[in-house]
Amino acid sequence: MKTQQLMQGNEACAFGALYAGCNFYAGYPITPSSEIMEIMARELPRRGGVFLQAEDEIASISAVIGAAWGGARAMTATSGPGFSLMQEGIGYAAITETPCVVVDSQRWGPSTGQPTKAAQGDVMQAIWGTHGDHPVIVLTAGHVRDVFEMTVAAFNLAELYRVPVVLLLDEILSHMRENIFVPEPGELEVIPRSRPVNGAKPVAPFGGPFIPLGYGVRFSVTGLAHDDWGFPVEGPPAERLLRRIVEKVWSKAREIARYEALYLDDARAVVVCYGIVSRPAESAVEALRSEGLKVGLLTLKTLWPFPDFLFRELPTTVEYVLVPELNLGQLVREVERAVGGRARVEHLGRVDGYLLTPEQIAGRVVENLGRRV
Amino acid sequence: MLIHTAAEYDRYLRTQKLPTVWCPGCGNGIILKAFIRAVAALNLSQDEVVVVGGIGCSGRTPFFLDFNSVHTTHGRALAFATGIKLVRPELTVAVVMGDGDSVAIGGNHFIHACRRNIDLTAIIFNNMIYGQTGGQLAPTTLPGRRTTTSMWGNIEPPFDIVRLALGAGAGFVARGTVFDFEQLSEILGQALAFKGFAVVEVLTTCPTYFGRYNSNDDPYDMLHGLKDRTDPNEATMAEKLPVGIFRNEPRPEYTELYRQLVEKLGGGGQR
Ligand SMILES: Cc1ncc(C[n+]2csc(CCOP(=O)(O)OP(=O)(O)O)c2C)c(N)n1
Ligand code: SF4
Numbered sequence: 001m002k003t004q005q006l007m008q009g010n011e012a013c014a015f016g017a018l019y020a021g022c023n024f025y026a027g028y029p030i031t032p033s034s035e036i037m038e039i040m041a042r043e044l045p046r047r048g049g050v051f052l053q054a055e056d057e058i059a060s061i062s063a064v065i066g067a068a069w070g071g072a073r074a075m076t077a078t079s080g081p082g083f084s085l086m087q088e089g090i091g092y093a094a095i096t097e098t099p100c101v102v103v104d105s106q107r108w109g110p111s112t113g114q115p116t117k118a119a120q121g122d123v124m125q126a127i128w129g130t131h132g133d134h135p136v137i138v139l140t141a142g143h144v145r146d147v148f149e150m151t152v153a154a155f156n157l158a159e160l161y162r163v164p165v166v167l168l169l170d171e172i173l174s175h176m177r178e179n180i181f182v183p184e185p186g187e188l189e190v191i192p193r194s195r196p197v198n199g200a201k202p203v204a205p206f207g208g209p210f211i212p213l214g215y216g217v218r219f220s221v222t223g224l225a226h227d228d229w230g231f232p233v234e235g236p237p238a239e240r241l242l243r244r245i246v247e248k249v250w251s252k253a254r255e256i257a258r259y260e261a262l263y264l265d266d267a268r269a270v271v272v273c274y275g276i277v278s279r280p281a282e283s284a285v286e287a288l289r290s291e292g293l294k295v296g297l298l299t300l301k302t303l304w305p306f307p308d309f310l311f312r313e314l315p316t317t318v319e320y321v322l323v324p325e326l327n328l329g330q331l332v333r334e335v336e337r338a339v340g341g342r343a344r345v346e347h348l349g350r351v352d353g354y355l356l357t358p359e360q361i362a363g364r365v366v367e368n369l370g371r372r373v
Numbered sequence: 374m375l376i377h378t379a380a381e382y383d384r385y386l387r388t389q390k391l392p393t394v395w396c397p398g399c400g401n402g403i404i405l406k407a408f409i410r411a412v413a414a415l416n417l418s419q420d421e422v423v424v425v426g427g428i429g430c431s432g433r434t435p436f437f438l439d440f441n442s443v444h445t446t447h448g449r450a451l452a453f454a455t456g457i458k459l460v461r462p463e464l465t466v467a468v469v470m471g472d473g474d475s476v477a478i479g480g481n482h483f484i485h486a487c488r489r490n491i492d493l494t495a496i497i498f499n500n501m502i503y504g505q506t507g508g509q510l511a512p513t514t515l516p517g518r519r520t521t522t523s524m525w526g527n528i529e530p531p532f533d534i535v536r537l538a539l540g541a542g543a544g545f546v547a548r549g550t551v552f553d554f555e556q557l558s559e560i561l562g563q564a565l566a567f568k569g570f571a572v573v574e575v576l577t578t579c580p581t582y583f584g585r586y587n588s589n590d591d592p593y594d595m596l597h598g599l600k601d602r603t604d605p606n607e608a609t610m611a612e613k614l615p616v617g618i619f620r621n622e623p624r625p626e627y628t629e630l631y632r633q634l635v636e637k638l639g640g641g642g643q644r
C-alpha cells in the first residue's frame with residue numbers, strides 16, 4: 001500500500017532531495033526556506049551524509065560546489081536575499097559544469113521586502129541572475145507532491161546536463177501542508193552520479209561525463225575560460241566553451257520541458273501558469289469549462305530553457321493567452337516572444353503578497369472572451 | 374623524502390604550463406617551491422592532495438602544481454575547500470590565497486574557518502597589495518605606504534593576519550617569509566601535517582607594484598627588506614614582525630567530530 005503523509009512543501013523538498021540521493025547540504029537560515037535546512041540537519045548525519053551550516057549564502061553555494069567536485073550530490077536552499085548572494089557561485093557552477101541544486105523559496109522583494117509573503121519575483125533572476133551568458137535550468141512546482149517530484153527532477157537534470165538547477169518555490173508552497181502519496185523507492189527515476197571507471201584511460205573532465213576530483217585523474221577546475229582539462233584559454237577556444245555549455249541546455253528545451261496541458265485542443269483562450277499560481281489557475285479553468293467556455297490550461301514546470309515549442313504548437317483556435325503571475329510581469333515576456341503575435345498575450349499580476357484568486361483569473365478571461373460559449 | 378634537484382621538483386609541477394604568470398622577481402615562486410618541498414617531505418601522493426586557490430596572482434598557484442587543482446572565486450577558496458574536505462576527509466587540502474583574497478573579501482570565510490577547525494592548510498601570500506588588479510590598497514598595507522588607491526600614503530591600519538588567526542581560534546598559526554626558504558618549507562610541512570585548521574602567513578614581495586610605488590622595486594633589496602622587518606628569534610610581538618610558529622595546539626577537528634556523530638547515529642553506510 002502506498003504511504004500517505006501530510007507534508008509541508010519544504011518537507012517534500014528535503015525528502016525529495018534525500019530520495020534523489022542528496023548527501024551534502026550547506027546553507028544559511030532564511031525564511032521561508034529554513035525548514036529544508038532543519039530537516040537536512042536532522043536527516044543527513046543519520047544517513048551518512050554531510051550537513052553544514054555555513055557562515056553565509058556565498059559560503060553555502062561555494063561549499064556545495066566544492067562538495068560536488070568531491071563527488072557528492074549537493075544542494076542548498078535559500079530565499080531572495082540569499083539567492084542574490086548565491087549568483088556568484090551559480091555562475092561558477094555554470095562555467096565549471098558542476099551538477100548541483102539550488103532551491104529558492106521566493107518571498108516578496110526587493111531586499112528584505114516581506115519575508116513571510118509569497119511572490120514570483122525571482123524568475124528572471126533565476127534565469128539571468130549571474131553575469132555573462134550562461135546555462136542554467138529553472139524548475140518550479142505548484143503542489144506539495146510536485147515539490148517532491150521536481151526536486152528529484154532537479155537532481156536528475158543537474159546530473160544529465162552538468163548544470164546548476166534552480167528550483168523555484170515560494171512562501172505559500174513552502175509552508176502549506178497537503179496529504180500526498182510519498183513516492184516509493186524505485187517509483188521515480190533517479191539518475192546516478194557517473195564515476196570514473198577503474199583502470200580506464202583517463203578522459204578529459206570537461207566536455208563529457210562528470211569526474212569528481214581525487215580519484216586518480218589530475219585536472220584543474222576553474223571559473224576562467226578553460227580547455228577540456230580545466231586550464232585557462234582565451235579567444236576562439238573560450239568562445240567554443242561558452243557556446244558548448246550554453247547550447248547543451250538551450251538546444252534541449254524539449255527534453256528538459258516538464259509541463260501539463262489541459263483542454264488545449266479546442267481552446268480559444270489559454271491560461272499559462274507556473275508555481276503556486278497553478279492552483280487558482282486550475283480552479284479558474286475548471287470553472288470556466290463547466291460554464292462551457294473554451295479555455296485551456298498550460299502549467300509550466302520548466303521555466304528555463306523556455307519551452308518555446310509549446311507556444312509555437314498551440315492550436316490555431318487560440319486567440320487569447322493570459323499569464324497570471326505574482327509579479328509585475330516576468331515570464332509573460334517569454335510567453336509573448338514565443339507566441340510571436342499568433343494570439344493576444346496579457347499579464348495579470350498580483351504583488352501584495354497574497355495569492356491570485358480563481359475569480360480574479362476567471363474574471364480576466366471572461367472580460368476578454370465574453371461569456372460566448 | 375627531502376628533495377633537491379630540479380628533476381625532483383619537476384615531478385610535482387605541470388611543466389608544460391610553465392613559465393608561471395608571475396612577474397620576474399615576484400616572491401610567489403619561492404612559496405611554490407617551498408610548498409612542493411614540504412609535500413615531498415611528507416611523502417604525500419599527488420593524487421591525494423588538492424590545492425585550492427582563490428583569485429589573484431597567488432590564486433593562480435594551483436595551475437602550475439600537478440595535484441588536484443581548483444581555482445575558485447575571489448575570497449571563497451576556503452568555502453570551496455570546506456565542501457571538498459567535508460565529503461573527502463581522506464584528501465589533504467591546501468588553500469592558497471592572497472592577502473586581499475583571504476582577509477578582505479574572504480575575511481568572513483577566513484575567521485569562520487579558524488573557528489570551525491576543519492583540517493585545511495591556509496597559505497596566505499601576503500604581499501601587502503593587490504597584485505593581480507594592478508596594485509591597489511590591501512587590508513595588510515602598512516600605514517603610509519603608497520598604492521594606486523592610496524597614492525597620498527595609506528591612512529588605514531592594517532590587519533595582522535597572525536593575530537587575527539590566533540584570535541579567531543586557529544589551532545596552528547605561523548608566519549614565514551620568502552627570504553627564508555628553509556624555514557618556510559619547514560613551517561609549511563608542519564602546517565600540512567597538522568590535524569586541524571592551519572594558517573601560514575607568508576610575507577612575500579611584489580616588486581611590480583608594491584616595490585615600484587614605494588621607491589624600491591629591486592627584487593633582491595625587497596627580499597632583504599623582509600629580513601630586516603622580521604625577527605625569527607623573537608617570541609613576542611615586538612618592534613619587528615616575529616616569524617615562526619605561534620600556536621601548534623591540536624583541538625577536536627570538525628570532520629573527525631562529524632564522523633563520530635555519524636557513527637553514533639548509525640548512519641555510517643552511505644557517504
Ligand atoms: C568579486 C570580485 N571582486 C573583485 C575581483 C578583482 N580582483 C581580482 S584579484 C583581486 C585582488 C588580488 O589581491 P590579493 O588577493 O592580495 O592577491 P595577489 O594578486 O596580490 O596575489 C581583485 C580585487 C574579482 N575577481 N572578483
Ligand atoms: S603583480 Fe606583483 S604579486 Fe603579481 S606576479 Fe607581479 S610581482 Fe607578483
